[in-house]
Amino acid sequence: MHIAVASGKGGTGKTLISTCLTHLWSNQGHPVTYVDADVEAPNGHLFLKPMVRMETRFKVRVPALEKPRCAGHGKCQEICAFSAILSAKGSVIVFNELCHSCGACILACPEQMLVEREREIGTISLGKAGSADFLSGRLDIGEARATPLIEAVVRRTNDSDRIVIIDAPPGTSCSAMAAVRNADLLLLVTEPTPFGMHDLELAVGMGRTLGINLAAVINRADLGDDRVGAYLRRESIPMLAEIPFDRIVAQAYAEACSPIDRSESFSKALTTLGDRVLATMGEAS
Numbered sequence: 191m192h193i194a195v196a197s198g199k200g201g202t203g204k205t206l207i208s209t210c211l212t213h214l215w216s217n218q219g220h221p222v223t224y225v226d227a228d229v230e231a232p233n234g235h236l237f238l239k240p241m242v243r244m245e246t247r248f249k250v251r252v253p254a255l256e257k258p259r260c261a262g263h264g265k266c267q268e269i270c271a272f273s274a275i276l277s278a279k280g281s282v283i284v285f286n287e288l289c290h291s292c293g294a295c296i297l298a299c300p301e302q303m304l305v306e307r308e309r310e311i312g313t314i315s316l317g318k319a320g321s322a323d324f325l326s327g328r329l330d331i332g333e334a335r336a337t338p339l340i341e342a343v344v345r346r347t348n349d350s351d352r353i354v355i356i357d358a359p360p361g362t363s364c365s366a367m368a369a370v371r372n373a374d375l376l377l378l379v380t381e382p383t384p385f386g387m388h389d390l391e392l393a394v395g396m397g398r399t400l401g402i403n404l405a406a407v408i409n410r411a412d413l414g415d416d417r418v419g420a421y422l423r424r425e426s427i428p429m430l431a432e433i434p435f436d437r438i439v440a441q442a443y444a445e446a447c448s449p450i451d452r453s454e455s456f457s458k459a460l461t462t463l464g465d466r467v468l469a470t471m472g473e474a475s
């Protein structure tokens with residue numbers, strides 16, 4: 191069961207909800223895997239404090255010229271849909287950050303002068319956070335393409351007996367879509383503000399385009415008006431819980447601690463959310 195926790199914008203409480211659901215469900219005895227797919231800024235480890243048991247470098251394949259000079263047909267440049275390779279004066283220049291590792295240029299070269307070389311772009315960490323499995327990707331600084339790493343991290347979670355919580359990147363870009371694409375439920379964390387409303391609509395559009403079941407949770411629910419609630423009702427998206435603003439929660443978050451044991455109102459709302467998510471997933475299966 192894969193639950194992607196996402197939001198149209200950053201700062202709505204996506205990691206707070208993901209990590210607290212991990213705590214809640216693993217304390218209730220469920221087999222849980224937490225996946226930090228926000229590989230450009232992973233921070234779930236700050237709250238779950240996992241014991242990391244293994245770290246592997248993640249590599250993509252990029253083309254390289256096997257010989258010092260090429261015949262200059264320019265077929266590689268012609269076929270590349272991403273403008274990632276330039277054929278010039280008997281040589282080629284590969285713009286690694288733009289390359290999508292499709293291999294088309296290698297096949298297109300009539301002289302077979304291009305080969306694939308591995309290139310490291312990030313790290314995948316595996317470990318344990320209490321009884322929960324912990325999995326996280328971290329993109330190297332300066333790398334432009336997060337999607338291969340996100341796909342690799344999410345691919346490692348195909349155990350159908352576990353509850354897999356995917357902490358997705360914010361927004362609705364390729365990165366967010368790569369993280370949520372195969373989820374059974376897209377749990378949207380939103381807030382009752384004009385920005386929250388605007389970005390929620392984008393996130394709903396992403397979920398519907400991908401054909402994923404949608405549900406929402408409103409964080410800091412008592413600080414705004416009912417526009418987000420009305421929108422969710424209009425769109426028939428189940429609103430599973432409203433989490434009230436609580437200074438104690440903000441303080442716990444700033445200290446990288448779980449607010450479950452510190453705030454009764456948060457703990458109650460989170461338990462309601464956890465129960466309703468599981469009920470929703472039970473109904474869907």
Ligand code: SF4
Binds near residue numbers: 271273274292294
């Ligand atoms: S592997 Fe694909 S994306 Fe990369 S340079 Fe070759 S054609 Fe372009």
